[in-house]
Amino acid sequence: MPISRFLAFPGINAAVEILLVGEKFKMRRINPDYVRVVSETANRSPYFTLISMRLVSFAIGECRLEIDLGNKHLQPFGLVHGGVFSSIIDAAAFWAVYPEIDENSGMTSVDLKLNYLAPAQGGKLIAKGRRIKSGRTLGLGEAEVIDDAGRILAHGTSTLMTLPNMQFEYDGDLPPKFINM
Numbered sequence: 001m002p003i004s005r006f007l008a009f010p011g012i013n014a015a016v017e018i019l020l021v022g023e024k025f026k027m028r029r030i031n032p033d034y035v036r037v038v039s040e041t042a043n044r045s046p047y048f049t050l051i052s053m054r055l056v057s058f059a060i061g062e063c064r065l066e067i068d069l070g071n072k073h074l075q076p077f078g079l080v081h082g083g084v085f086s087s088i089i090d091a092a093a094f095w096a097v098y099p100e101i102d103e104n105s106g107m108t109s110v111d112l113k114l115n116y117l118a119p120a121q122g123g124k125l126i127a128k129g130r131r132i133k134s135g136r137t138l139g140l141g142e143a144e145v146i147d148d149a150g151r152i153l154a155h156g157t158s159t160l161m162t163l164p165n166m167q168f169e170y171d172g173d174l175p176p177k178f179i180n181m
Contacts, residue, residue, distance in 0.1 A: 028180045029060070030177065031176055031177060031178060033175040034174065034176065034178075035057075037174060038058075038170075039056075039058065041168070042095075047087075051067060052070065053065055053066070054067070055095060058099060060131075061130065061131040062130055063128075063129040064128055065088055065126075066126050066127070067088055067124065069120065069121075069124065070122075080121065082116060085114065088143070089154060089155075089156035089158070090156075092127035092129030092141070092143035093109075093141030093156070093157065093158035093160065094158065094160060096130050097139035097160050100134040100139070101139070102162075103177040104164070105165070105166060106162075106168065107139070107161065107163060108161055108163060109161075110138075110159045110160065110161045112156060112158045113156055113157050114156030116153070117152055117154055118151060118153045119153075120147055123147050123148045123149075124147065124148040125146075126145065126147070126148065128143065128146075129142070129143045130142050130143070137162050138159060138160065138161055138162070140159055140160070141157065142157045142158075143157075143158075
């Protein structure tokens with residue numbers, strides 16, 4: 001069974017996965033064309049468009065999502081609804097872990113824990129996701145939500161289950177997820 005390690009190299013923007021197969025090392029990184037197509041498709045998905053959420057970037061172990069806030073995000077007291085925070089945290093944890101799973105697998109959340117740290121009334125929510133652990137069947141991601149002034153508004157974690165043989169829904173031929181180096 002291959003042993004996998006993810007490393008970051010100075011001067012290289014994306015993390016590189018080092019696979020030890022037998023006694024040989026194979027290096028791979030996520031394909032930028034795959035990232036582009038998947039990001040564009042995710043951003044057009046019904047739920048993302050409903051809450052105006054955008055997947056700005058994702059790479060091995062990290063991602064960034066944003067929501068430009070409007071009246072539809074507010075609860076009756078004029079503050080951003082807690083469900084908006086939980087949605088962006090759930091998505092950021094997901095997209096931070098997703099790049100490391102096999103190409104023919106999908107994922108779903110099995111739990112979500114979050115802390116609301118400060119209210120928001122408008123502007124922009126920015127979520128930075130980070131992979132904590134990626135295993136064969138479960139992954140753990142975390143996300144921090146800040147406003148456009150850099151104030152921390154919420155933090156959360158999500159456990160994600162890998163679902164084998166689940167394809168990303170896309171009309172057309174998806175570019176390969178990984179590039180071998």
